[in-house]
Amino acid sequence: MTTLRLSGVSKRYGGSGGSADTAADAGAKAEAGTVALQDVDLTVNDGEFFTLVGPSGCGKTTTLRIIAGFEEPTAGSVTFDGESMAGVPPERRNVGVVFQSYALFPHMTVAENVGYGLRFRTPPAGTTVDERVTELLELVDLAGYGDRSPDQLSGGQRQRVALARALAPAPDLLLLDEPMSALDARLRETLRRQLARIQTELDITTVYVTHDQAEALAISDRLAVMRNGRVEQVGRPQRLYREPETRFVAEFVGDNNVFEGAVVDRIGTGDEGEGRASVAVPDGTRGTAATFELAGVPPNATRLGFCVRPGELSQTASQNRFQVSVETTEFLGESVRVHGRWNKMPIVLRLPAVPETGTDITVGFDPGDAHLFEAD
């Protein structure tokens, strides 16, 4: 299949070289600012399910549109298997695209929609157009829906038709732009599993764009967190979850408690005490601060950020204890998510039992459970 590489891709709007494809986009982006992407380097491996995730306006959709060829980068290059895509129009890139709005052609039946790409590309060897359409509709569990009109379908069905349509010409790359965001939560989960199954079955290189970090963690082989037109961090879901490299990633991926402070004291020497230090952390009020003991502090660090996941804050931990007043609780079944405050600073906990709202509880964490990153 295909390895996709983006090197040094930048995109500016309003200046020269920007080709706004649609009026709506041109308007929105000219207002939003001039730089949409800054020096994006990404490699998506053959057969990989790769996700671009970030808040709205971070540049993830622009990246996808540049890959698809709907927009040309202002600088940098896009290559498919080492072949440069500069100046190659979308119809010659052999990519399958599914949009958030599905963009089904309302004047064609489901089968005509799925078969549209086969007017320009031949179906894979040994199949006719009709066979290919039937095959794809079966793949997305819509066998027998070929004669319907798109407006007779539910949202989830439309989404699957759009997927089948994108896959019918056997594209080298599958690009998905927030394909689930118009669906309700339960349907989204079902379709997510179905998408993962189809992706694995076809072994097709896939780029998926979403703003939902939980979805990104659940579905991806690897993902890139984007912010303000830059890539913050790329990696496997577990790695991004456990070892965020920036404060932004720490806050964006999963529930987290993010602290920042100054190194005040180095503790211990030798193998055992290596990297242990006391860090003074403000708790949101002016002046007062607590001092936490952390492990693995780099030798020359003076300021650093660190995060502690809700599950790692426990009432039984003996170190780094502080008091949290309980504000709201959410019962999740096996555990309870607790939102509270340590003085002014919001804290999220995961406890086995529901605490009384308004009470104070004391929690702490083990020095080794905090993950460290560079302060902003």
Place this chain on the structure above:
Amino acid sequence: MVCVGFRELLDRSSRESVNSAESAESAAVVESADSASSADRSTDEHPATKGPPDSASPLSSRVRTWLERHALALTALCTAAVLVVMLYVPTGIVFVNAVLENGRPTLAHIAGVLTDPFYVGVLADVFADPLAIGAHLRSLTGWVSAISVSLTVAFSVPIPAVDVTVPIPWFALSVPPVRQGLFGFTAVQAALSTVASVAIGLPAAYILANYEFYGRRTLRSLTILPFVLPGIMVAVGFYAMFGRTGTLNSVLGAAGIGPFAFIETSPLAVVILAHAFYNAPLVARVTVAAWESVDVRAVETARSLGASKRRAFRDIVVPQLAPAVLTGALLTFIFTFMTFPIVLALGGLQLATVEVWIYDRIQNLDYADAATLAVLETLLSLGLTYAYLRYESARSGLSQAASAPPTEPLFPDLRTALSPRRLAIAGYGLLALVLFVGPIASLVVGSVTDGGGFTLRNYAFLLERQLAGEQYQALPWPAIRNSILFGLATLAIAVPMGVVISVLTVRAGRSGTLVDTLAMLPLAVSGVVFGIGLLQGLVFGLPLPGGWRLQVTGPIAIIVAHAVAAYPFVTRNVSPLLVNLNSAMVESARALGASRFRALLDIELPLVASGIVAGAAFAFAISIGEFSSTVILASGNGSYTMPVAVERYLGRRSGPAIAMGTLLLAVTAASFVVIDRVGGRYEL
């Protein structure tokens, strides 16, 4: 000879669009055959997607592929060529006449017009000496201080035969006379027409948007009809309605009043009413559209927050209606500023507007004066058009309402039918009947009556003229045949032009406004100016380098002139639909392998088909009714159309002209019925 050259160009442009559509099909076939022969290629390389076809493939298929890929650009190029040759060059020639004297550039003509009180009235002094601000201010204050307001209690209502004086408190406003000049008068009549159109259009919008009654939808779509009625026909209709022997006088005469010489005594009022006949439906139309897109939940929210019904209307509904009303008013002003056939037929030279005076100057072969006036008039209307388009594009973000306001039955029962509001509506309906149905009905009735009795004499005259007419006379059948043929040919040119311009400007985003304005030039250039330009430039012929002459004459000139006048209506109908089309649709098609042109054919055009059909209806109707440039281009040959024939029959007796006008009405109405069956959605 160059006439042939141009014909060829036209031919080629239409052939090209056909060819490229074909080539799209055949290119796909060639490519699949190509890939079948090389089925042993590695599976990850999809043949159809890689590069141009192999060098082994025949030349013709490569040409086709090339054509398909550049089809959009080629069509755009042809459109630009038509616009340059048939629009910009002719108007340019007119404009050049204004600033050239014996081959030397001069501003003397423009300065002459601007400082002549006959043209610009009191402003002549200002233009003559713009720096004498003190003197101008003094004369202004002198004029303002001469205004006097007085209150009287008695105002005599001039009802003849009754002759009573009803005591009504009345403000008498005495304003010292101002010399308006030709431009001033044109602007004043346009402003009065605009006020009248808004005043008559708004109640109609109110009724159409808020009440449910039998035929509401039909009435709503009928509001488009007056706009496409030929001006000359409406003028004849107003004669038949308000003339000395017209329907209104017959009705009043039956009641023992009259007869009144409406047109002779107050031609300005009748002209303004005729303008309202055209433009009040336009105002109503845009206002109803805005009213129906008001989200009723916004009003309900305001009510729940404590606003009274009246207050919610003022705070929520009015701000959303105001832009639409303004749009309608602005368009009305532009149209009535350039009015021609109505004023010419109903007012004559005593009510000369700029346009009529230009026509008169040309009749007297005074081209320099005509051109100078045309330049000034076009600059004014182009400025207004630009303002309108800017305004429209700023507004285009408004979305359609999720839930439109509810309507209530107009006459649910007898008791409500007698409420003051319902009585007012009934009164308005009567007025609308006189103003809108009257002229058209009078036209039809007038064609088969003669001094009170039924007669077919007028049609017999047409038949007789057809059978025994002389060569130099306008015959009815050729006029009808020409009108229909020219209309169809106009469609064939105007629809592709309009669609291409829509596609290009919609995609250009905001920077498209200027392009849009240039493309909308036909709206801002009056028919008379356009006609002169065509006559002077293309009919007389333009010398080209190398001893060639660019000359377009006869039917071709008329058809292209009609197409140039008509395509803006295609664009205006297609553009809104294209803007609303999800851009992801085209992008999906392209990602699936369709070229830009193919995506246009497969996806966009089918989805905006209703707009294209509606635009085509307009184009046909505009062609059928076009008078100003046709009357200039058709002079001296056989290619006259129905409106020209109406004008030629308008001589001694009005009967034959009314009969011809009725035929014109029938053809126009039939074309709209046909289009309506096909399923168009009219927009303006």
